[in-house]
Amino acid sequence: MTAVAPAGIRFHHGSLVIPAGAVHTIPLGYDRDSVPIGAPLPLAASAELVHRLSGCGEVVAAxxxxxGDTLLALSGIRAVLDWLRLRLRSVRVSVRAVGPYAGLIARTGLITQPQASAPSGWRAVIGDRTGVEAHGSEAAVSLVLDPAAPPCWSSDGRAHPDLPARHYLALERRLGIRLPGTAPFAPTLATGPNNLVEELRSVGWLGGLTIAAITATSWPERKDYTAQRFIALAEHIAEAQQAQARLLLIGGNPGHGLRVTAEAPRRHVQALHIDGMPADGLVDLFPHCHLIVGNDTGLTHLAAMARGGQDRGGPPVIGLYARHSHSKWRTGLSHHHAVATNLSDRMHQGDLCPVRDAIAPNSDVHMDAFPPAALAQVGLELLNEVGR
Structure with a gap:
């Protein structure tokens, strides 16, 4: 579903399939659905890459x-591991993660248990440029997963604009065989018990209608929706549902550790600021919410990838996109939606980036383009969709 919101901003449902002809794409070079899993592609593989990966006994995610860039690139790790399983069935490859996101990556299921003996064979290091430079000095092969590199691919009449799809399909082409992955290509993050979550539950903060709003951003002058707008959004939703809402305002880590503070109760909303909660803890918290709204930032992507319980379910997530492409900077998961300005729509259609392509800002760039009342209508539709 793609709809025009009351204020003229556009809502893009996460399950929407985008036709190849509607956006600027690069043809994948083969009809993916018609190629059997494990079969060679009608494209030349990167012989040197295949040679070096074939001799690897260890893969390091760095x-x-x-x-956000890290989470949306984890499909690249998945692609390499899928290729190794298809190509080297008899060889056990050790997989480990290093760096600040090692714990999160372990939650995807991509990491194997440590081997009793040292891995045999070469080492492959896969990650962002900083991680590869820090850990790739002894690697036989290094792969940098740069978010600016892979284009928007198209195959079988559909576009694959989200970054997890771009990374996965780019590596499939380079490795030369049809890999088993299908959309959505992003791995999900497993949840578990958490002390703060249990404390919040015990005092009633996770009872009834619970909304999480992500206020953290590395670019506040462009992407700060502000706590007051999120509170107004929650007021509209709670009033429409004739309920009292709990609003969790999720901030970043200012370097002072975890800080939890409550605002004075409003008519329909009780708001709680949670600042400095580690990403691992937020993975455990997000599935307990009914709706999550956030700017185009890493914690919003994290919320979409956090899936809890036996059914691996979670709440709808709405990302707010003022300047960047709403399709590229999403997980591709069906419950990860977008509300976007006209500028974001144009970045999506032309596969452009206002930073990479030095596109001057205009009147569409500010977060006040999203009136809380208009966002509340989108949130209510999604809550009703989940309830059906």
Whole structure:
């Protein structure tokens, strides 16, 4: 579903399939659905890459940069591991993660248990540029997963604009065989018990209608929606549902550790600021919410990838996109939606980036383009969709 919101901003449902002809794409070079899993592609593989990966006994995931870039690149790790399983069935490859995101990466299921003996064979290091430079000095092969590199691919009449799809399909082409992955290509993050979550539950903060709003951003002058707008959004939703809402305002880590503070209760909303909670803890918290709204930032991507319980379910997540492409900077998961300005739509259609392509800002760039009342209508539709 793609709809025009009351204020003229556009809502893009996470399950929407984008036709190849609607956006600027690069043809994948083969009809993916018609190629059997494990079969050679009608494209030449990168012989040197295949040679070096074939001799690897260890894969190291090394990310040191931005959280969002890291999460959206984990499909590249998945692609290499899928290829190794298809190509080297009799060889056990050790997989480990290093750096600040090692714990998060372990939650994807991509990491194997440590081997009793040292891995045999070459080492492959896969990550962002900073991580590869820090850990790739002894590697036989290094792969940098740069978010600016892979284009928007198209195959079988559909576009694959999200970054997890771009990374996965780019490596499939380079490795030369049809890999088993299908959309969505992003791995999910397993959840578990957490002390703060249990404390919040015990005092009633996770009872009833619970909304999480992500206020953290590395670019506040461009992407700060502000706590007051999120509170107004929650007021609209709670009033429409004739309920009292709990609003969790999720901030970043200012370097002072975990800090939890409550605002004075409003008519329909009780708001709690949670600042400095580690990403691992937020993975455990997000699935307990009914709706999550956040700017285009790493914690919003994290919320979409956090899936809890036996059914691996979670709440709908809405990302707010004022300047960047709403399709590229999403996980591709069906519950990860977008509300976007006209500028974001144009970045999506032309596969452009206002930073990489030095596109001057205009009147569409500010977060006040998203009135809380308009966002509340989108949130209510999604809550009703989950309830059906």
């Amino acid at each position: 990310f040191e940069g931005k959280l």
